[in-house]
Amino acid sequence: MRRVWRVMAAEGGMGRALALAALVLLAGWGLLALSGWFIAATAIAGLAGAGAVFDVFRPAASVRGLALLRTAARYGERMLGHDATLRAVAGLRGAVLAGLAAEPWSRLQKLRRGPALARVVADTDALDGLPLRLVLPGIAGLAVLALAAGLIGWLAGWQMAVWVCGAHLLAALAAGAWGLRRSSGLARAAAAAERDFSSHALDLVAARDDLAMHGRLPAQRALAMAAEARAAGLAGALDAAERDVALMLDLARIAAMAGSLGLGAAGIEAGLFGPAIAALSFFAAMALGEVVAPLCRAVADWGRIGDAADRVAPMLGRAMPAPAAAVPALPLQVGEVVLGPGQILGLCGPSGSGKSTLLAQIAGLVPPGDTAIALAGRPVSDWTEAALRAVLVMVPQRSALIAGTLRENLALAAPDADDDALHEILRAMRLDRLRGGLDLRLGDGGAGLSGGEARRLALARALLRKTPILLLDEPTEGLDEGTARQVMAEILQRSRDVALVIASHRPSDLKQAAFIRSFV
The missing domain is CATH 3.40.50.300 (P-loop containing nucleotide triphosphate hydrolases)
Structure with missing residues (x-):
């Protein structure tokens, strides 16, 4: 995957997409955390009789600003992220074609038709998930977790930061390790079944007349439908693994929220911070669930992307043969x-x-x-x-x-x-x-x-x-x-x-x- 990523990242644009992906997560997390603090602070000010002097304008403006920033960043992330990914896939296809051009003629003959060619095309298409579902969400999520830990630690102490951010990080690592081990083989098998279906379907289209003439059309159709059913069954198993990972992450978010309530109560009692900061920590723990949520899709796609990368990577790094100058060839x-x-x-x-x-x-x-x-x-x-x-x-x-x-x-x-x-x-x-x-x-x-x-x-x-x-x-x-x-x-x-x-x-x-x- 590292080799494939280097080829894709060389097309440029990934830095902007990564920055916007992190900004989307950070704005969403900050929006919920600030909203929780604002609601709690406003209620406390009202109960204390200080509502008339409480500054509601700047927090309200900040909430609106974060909402607008999140929307704009999401639009930019979708646009620039997909643009960078499309250019990266185009560059990858060029590198794959250059690698194939350097292959011996005997191997190229096998790739002209049938399953081998369908596999090369499907593998290249599957690798668009490497930046979109693995690299960009993973790096952006780690960056936001680190920034959130620093802010929570500054406002509510390092114990709160370690509990809130550590719970999400450990859960992501544990759920990821468990989910990847479970789904990797399923994803590879599902990709193989989809390739079989594509191959049989192409044969049905390209050789339909010959198959009908020899009475093999029903048998070929049955092979295609069996491959499709096998792919659907494996896709269902992958969905189940994705749901299990989502359940583990949700349980971790509940634990982080419950722990933040306990630590918040202890902090208020000890006079370390006020109820508004405790509320901010609680809503921050809730919002961090969005940061680790892309792990669910990554678990389902990891095996498919890794399987495709294993086959595509050997084709990369070969220079396209340059046209040679004509030299004496006779007699x-x-x-x-x-x-x-x-x-x-x-x-x-x-x-x-x-x-x-x-x-x-x-x-x-x-x-x-x-x-x-x-x-x-x-x-x-x-x-x-x-x-x-x-x-x-x-x-x-x-x-x-x-x-x-x-x-x-x-x-x-x-x-x-x-x-x-x-x-x-x-x-x-x-x-x-x-x-x-x-x-x-x-x-x-x-x-x-x-x-x-x-x-x-x-x-x-x-x-x-x-x-x-x-x-x-x-x-x-x-x-x-x-x-x-x-x-x-x-x-x-x-x-x-x-x-x-x-x-x-x-x-x-x-x-x-x-x-x-x-x-x-």
Whole structure:
């Protein structure tokens, strides 16, 4: 949690939020304590016949001032506290994304879909409770307890201060230790059940058609409902633990109030202070219950936040890989074949024979096998991730398109390209007649395009990179023969200075290849 907090606090604003949170608690405590003193002092003055000379204006104005201050501070605390928290969570998300970007490709592939991705998102969202429910209320509460102890000790003596503030502090520590031990495991289990429900619900939405086709829709719905029921049961157990902690704190407040009455009576009898100060101490003991009340919510959230922090913290502190400058990458050696600029290696063979695996090995996505692979004389395993991506681009059979416009999808490869260049590459890939042009908006995963159109958009994006090595896996799959020939001709025209490796079942894609490697 300390590591996560350092990242979140670095976004700024927490100091102002903390000051306002403490001011809210202090104003509320002072309002009730001063009101109790004012009522008692006014009654005593009236009984003593001094009501006509008793100054009611300044205490009354102070009561009104504290009420207004509490309201204004509460508004500011809500506004600035949530603003600081939102900025902190945004900073945390950036740090998590930077950490994920530094992960090996094999781990990133697992995070693209399903429970792993849902867990990362849920963990980051759960950590907004770290400042709002743990850090800010805890520090503000301790500060107010210390100030209250000093004021009560000055007015009514240290015995009263120790009893009133000590009772609340000890009760908070005891209830917190007991409640955290009880709720930590429950909160972690509840968070896991909620993640399971989110995962099953996402599967229901994303794979509904496939599940229905195979008759698995009722079973998947039952899994989601079972996870939801499990989460609801654990949430009920957490609520029970929260209520038990609240009961312990209320009993401590009653004990503090009762003790303040006893000490107040003894102090009045001993002539240490008057009845008004005794009343102030009693109402101060009552008001301090508000200071420790956030502990109830903290107990319920501690396990969830700690569980999320345990998984998020290892992702932090890793720098986002900086784009590497292009370095000489040719010739490309693949086994006995050495490719220079403008040369093509064709890979042919039946499905499952290893063509895609060899392309992934050249791209550094999987460890090299028995085939020697080197770029500019250096084994591919010696290249850093950033350096390899700067000189090589691969179009797999299933390319990832993002939800957004065609322009935004192409900008992933060439952020600085102008619209003329983008229109030209769309024309080359026979995508210039799409409705909406560059402003055509796609859904998740490129929804809105046919399979062939999505493939050509991925090819257009790869050609915009202009890297010295281009790897294509079934580049014309899903295209009719005429469109396939036109698209392949454009690829070859734009790859005269590129070492090209093509895996394809279509003979026309490989007829220009200088080298052919067959798989069986």
